[in-house]
Amino acid sequence: MKKKNGRTFRKRRRKQSSLGFASLSHKDEYIFLKKWLKERGYEDSKLRPAEFSETGRGLLTTKSLQAEDLVIALPEKCLLTTDTVLNTLCTFLIAEKCGQTKSPWKPYLNLLPETYTCPVCLDYKTVDLLSEPLRRQAYEQRKRVQELFVSSQPFFSSLQPLFPKNLKSVFNYHAFRWAWCTINTRTVYMKPSQRGCFSKDPDIYALAPFLDLLNHNPAVQVKAAFNEKTKCYEITTLSTCKKYEEVFICYGPHDNQRLLLEYGFVAHNNPHSTVHVTTAMLLKYTAPEDKQRPMKLSILQENKLLDDLTFSWEGPSWKLLTTLKILSLEADQFPSWRKVLLGHVISEGNEKKSLDFATEICLSLTEETQHTLQKISLLKSDCQHLVTQLSLVEALRTEELHILQKTSEILWGLRSTTV
Ligand SMILES: C[S@@+](CC[C@H](N)C(=O)[O-])C[C@H]1O[C@@H](n2cnc3c(N)ncnc32)[C@H](O)[C@@H]1O
The missing domain is CATH 3.90.1410.10 (set domain protein methyltransferase, domain 1)
Known part of the structure; x- marks a missing residue:
C-alpha cells in the first residue's frame, strides 16, 4: 500500500489520465473478481479493467494486439x-x-x-x-x-x-x-x-x-x-x-x-446508423386523390418494400427510393411498375418526383428531430433526475439529425443531376 504514494505511482496515475482512462484493477472488487476467475482456471496477462472517458467501464490491453490474436479465453x-x-x-x-x-x-x-x-x-x-x-x-x-x-x-x-x-x-x-x-x-x-x-x-x-x-x-x-x-x-x-x-x-x-x-447506449458515428421512414409518413405525402394508390400500396406490401425504409449516411436506401418511384408513377406509367422493381428508369419525371418526395420526407423528419432536440434541452434543465437518460436520447437524436442533414445534401446533388 505504501508504494502507492511513491513517485512511480504518481507518474503512472498522471500517464493514465492523459491517456483518457483511469485504471480500476487496484480496487478490491476487481481484485476479488480476478482471484475468483483464477480459482476457476482463468489465466490472463494483458487485460485490465478501466474507466474510459468515452465509453465508461471497459477493458484495456497492456500488450498490443495483432489481427488473429486471442483477446480472451474464459474457461x-x-x-x-x-x-x-x-x-x-x-x-x-x-x-x-x-x-x-x-x-x-x-x-x-x-x-x-x-x-x-x-x-x-x-x-x-x-x-x-x-x-x-x-x-x-x-x-x-x-x-x-x-x-x-x-x-x-x-x-x-x-x-x-x-x-x-x-x-x-x-x-x-x-x-x-x-x-x-x-x-x-x-x-x-x-x-x-x-x-x-x-x-x-x-x-x-x-x-x-x-x-x-x-x-x-x-x-x-x-x-x-x-x-x-x-x-x-x-x-x-x-x-x-x-x-x-x-x-x-x-x-x-x-x-x-x-x-x-x-x-441501452448509442455509438457515435456509427456506420450502421439509420433513420426510419414509416408507412404513415409515406401516406402523408402521397396524393390521396391518386386512384392507383391502394394498388400501389398492395404491390409494395406484397414485395415486402414497406418494411425497413431508411435514410443512412449514404442517403435514401434502395428500398425507400424504389417505393417512392412506385408511389410517384403517373396513371399511364403504372403498368410499368415491375420495371421499377428491376431498377429501370421509367422517365426523368418519375425520377424527379420521387427525389422531391424523398426531400420532403427528409425535411419533415429534420424539423421534427430539431424540435425534439429543443424539447430535450428544456427538459434537461427542468428534470435534473432524468439528465442521464435525456442525454442518451439527445445523442441518438443528434446522430439522426446528422444523417438527415447528410441525406439532404445527397438528395440535393441527385436532384441537380436529374433536372
Ligand atoms: C457487455 S457490457 C460492457 C461493459 C460495461 N461497460 C460495464 O461497465 O459493465 C455492455 C454494456 O456496456 C455499455 N457499452 C458497451 N459499449 C459501449 C460504448 N461503445 N459506449 C458506451 N457504452 C457502451 C452499455 O451500457 C452496454 O449495455
Missing part, C-alpha cells in the same frame, strides 16, 4: 449458462443477489451495474422523445418484460419455502427488470454442440464474468465462440489494438436504435 467453469428458459436465469440472478454473502458468484454479482438505460427502464417522458418506430418498440419491450414477470409469478411463489423473507420483497418487478436487463445486455451466445443434423438442443446463453466488461465498437471485427477443445469461451480479434488502449469487440452490425433498445 467453462466461469460461465453462468442457461440451456433452459430465460426466466430461470432471471430468478437465479435475483435469488443470488438477495442472498449475496453466501453466493459463490458474489465477486461477479458485486460488479454488475445497479441500473440500466434500456428503454424498459426509461421514464415515460424520455421514451416519448424517441422517434415513432423506436418508441413503439420501446413500449413493446416494456410490455414483454411485464408479461414475462406476470407469467413467472407461479414459479416465484413455489420458491417461498426457500426464502425466509417476504417473497414480494425479493421477486418484485424492479428486481425482475434488473435481472432481465443484466441478461439482455451482457450474455454471450453459445451455439449448441452439433450432435446430429436434427439436434433439438436449445440455444444457450451465458453470462461471462470479466469478458462482459468488453465494450462495443462497430469498426472492429472479432470471432467469438465456445471452443470445445479448450473448453473456453474464446474471443479472437481481427483488428489491431495498441498497448494501453481500450479493447473493443463488436456486438453486431447494429444501428443506434437497436443498440439503445438492446444495450
Whole structure:
C-alpha cells in the first residue's frame, strides 16, 4: 500500500489520465473478481479493467494486439449458462443477489451495474422523445418484460419455502427488470454442440464474468465462440489494438436504435446508423386523390418494400427510393411498375418526383428531430433526475439529425443531376 504514494505511482496515475482512462484493477472488487476467475482456471496477462472517458467501464490491453490474436479465453467453469428458459436465469440472478454473502458468484454479482438505460427502464417522458418506430418498440419491450414477470409469478411463489423473507420483497418487478436487463445486455451466445443434423438442443446463453466488461465498437471485427477443445469461451480479434488502449469487440452490425433498445447506449458515428421512414409518413405525402394508390400500396406490401425504409449516411436506401418511384408513377406509367422493381428508369419525371418526395420526407423528419432536440434541452434543465437518460436520447437524436442533414445534401446533388 505504501508504494502507492511513491513517485512511480504518481507518474503512472498522471500517464493514465492523459491517456483518457483511469485504471480500476487496484480496487478490491476487481481484485476479488480476478482471484475468483483464477480459482476457476482463468489465466490472463494483458487485460485490465478501466474507466474510459468515452465509453465508461471497459477493458484495456497492456500488450498490443495483432489481427488473429486471442483477446480472451474464459474457461467453462466461469460461465453462468442457461440451456433452459430465460426466466430461470432471471430468478437465479435475483435469488443470488438477495442472498449475496453466501453466493459463490458474489465477486461477479458485486460488479454488475445497479441500473440500466434500456428503454424498459426509461421514464415515460424520455421514451416519448424517441422517434415513432423506436418508441413503439420501446413500449413493446416494456410490455414483454411485464408479461414475462406476470407469467413467472407461479414459479416465484413455489420458491417461498426457500426464502425466509417476504417473497414480494425479493421477486418484485424492479428486481425482475434488473435481472432481465443484466441478461439482455451482457450474455454471450453459445451455439449448441452439433450432435446430429436434427439436434433439438436449445440455444444457450451465458453470462461471462470479466469478458462482459468488453465494450462495443462497430469498426472492429472479432470471432467469438465456445471452443470445445479448450473448453473456453474464446474471443479472437481481427483488428489491431495498441498497448494501453481500450479493447473493443463488436456486438453486431447494429444501428443506434437497436443498440439503445438492446444495450441501452448509442455509438457515435456509427456506420450502421439509420433513420426510419414509416408507412404513415409515406401516406402523408402521397396524393390521396391518386386512384392507383391502394394498388400501389398492395404491390409494395406484397414485395415486402414497406418494411425497413431508411435514410443512412449514404442517403435514401434502395428500398425507400424504389417505393417512392412506385408511389410517384403517373396513371399511364403504372403498368410499368415491375420495371421499377428491376431498377429501370421509367422517365426523368418519375425520377424527379420521387427525389422531391424523398426531400420532403427528409425535411419533415429534420424539423421534427430539431424540435425534439429543443424539447430535450428544456427538459434537461427542468428534470435534473432524468439528465442521464435525456442525454442518451439527445445523442441518438443528434446522430439522426446528422444523417438527415447528410441525406439532404445527397438528395440535393441527385436532384441537380436529374433536372
Ligand atoms: C457487455 S457490457 C460492457 C461493459 C460495461 N461497460 C460495464 O461497465 O459493465 C455492455 C454494456 O456496456 C455499455 N457499452 C458497451 N459499449 C459501449 C460504448 N461503445 N459506449 C458506451 N457504452 C457502451 C452499455 O451500457 C452496454 O449495455
